Amino acid sequence: MLLLQSFYNRPTLKVAQELLGCFLCRRLGEIIRCKIVETEAYCGSDDKASHASKGRTERTQVMFGPPGYVYVYLVYGLHYMLNIATERKNYPAAVLIRAVEPVNDIQNFHQKEAPLLRGGGLGGSEVLIKTNQPTLREKAVDKPNLFVANGPAKLTKFLQINKFLNNKPIFTKKHGLWIESGEPVPPSQIMRAPRIGVDYAGEYKNKLWRFYLSPHL
DNA sequence: CAAGAGATCATCT
DNA sequence: GATGATCTCTTGA
Numbered sequence A: 001m002l003l004l005q006s007f008y009n010r011p012t013l014k015v016a017q018e019l020l021g022c023f024l025c026r027r028l029g030e031i032i033r034c035k036i037v038e039t040e041a042y043c044g045s046d047d048k049a050s051h052a053s054k055g056r057t058e059r060t061q062v063m064f065g066p067p068g069y070v071y072v073y074l075v076y077g078l079h080y081m082l083n084i085a086t087e088r089k090n091y092p093a094a095v096l097i098r099a100v101e102p103v104n105d106i107q108n109f110h111q112k113e114a115p116l117l118r119g120g121g122l123g124g125s126e127v128l129i130k131t132n133q134p135t136l137r138e139k140a141v142d143k144p145n146l147f148v149a150n151g152p153a154k155l156t157k158f159l160q161i162n163k164f165l166n167n168k169p170i171f172t173k174k175h176g177l178w179i180e181s182g183e184p185v186p187p188s189q190i191m192r193a194p195r196i197g198v199d200y201a202g203e204y205k206n207k208l209w210r211f212y213l214s215p216h217l
Numbered sequence B: 001c002a003a004g005a006g007a008t009c010a011t012c013t
Numbered sequence C: 001g002a003t004g005a006t007c008t009c010t011t012g013a
Helices: A012-018 A114-119 A134-142 A152-158 A202-206
Strands: A023-028 A030-043 A070-075 A079-085 A093-102 A177-180 A190-193 A210-213
Touching: A012 A030, A012 A093, A079 A152, A093 A152, A093 A210
Parallel strands: none
Antiparallel strands: A023 A030, A023 A177, A030 A093, A030 A210, A070 A079, A079 A093, A190 A210
């Protein structure tokens, strides 16, 4: 079932958790369906880790807009991040999608990306996969689905998400990017942790606003 | 393994 | 002019 705008018009911490287990869908010729396994919440102007803490700017206006709109921006000059605005208009908040697992057999499409799995490093979200261990490398070859998109920049690259999707609604299939509900995840399966890369955020750096499902290898 | 650096640019001061 | 809501590769123990 397609998630409608009302789904996103709720407290961001709740939306971030309920997105786990849902399916991020992208139409690129075929439809690629990916299970969402890691998210982060960015809540309000007081949240020093949030772009919105600097006030309303051209870049951050999406976060201040109505719920259910896509916020895509470039970090470190090369990586796109995928966020979805949450809560009411004028309350700046969003959920960052940090990791997904393609449901399709990725060998069937995206043949350009597949070679990266063979030789390249793994990296990715530190909680999901701990780096370059040979055993994990072998599993990556064996189960590429778990590794192609286990990081916020890796998933946007894999799904070809860039600035063209900025400010587009995700509660319709019109723009080729939408989210479908999945089996509800029991609260006991949801892990919490501090958000990544926000050491500058004062007291907010310690907030446990990152949510993920335990990796299954 | 852990730690560090490089890549590279839109955005904001 | 500085700075990242990152990833990958290299180095060195």
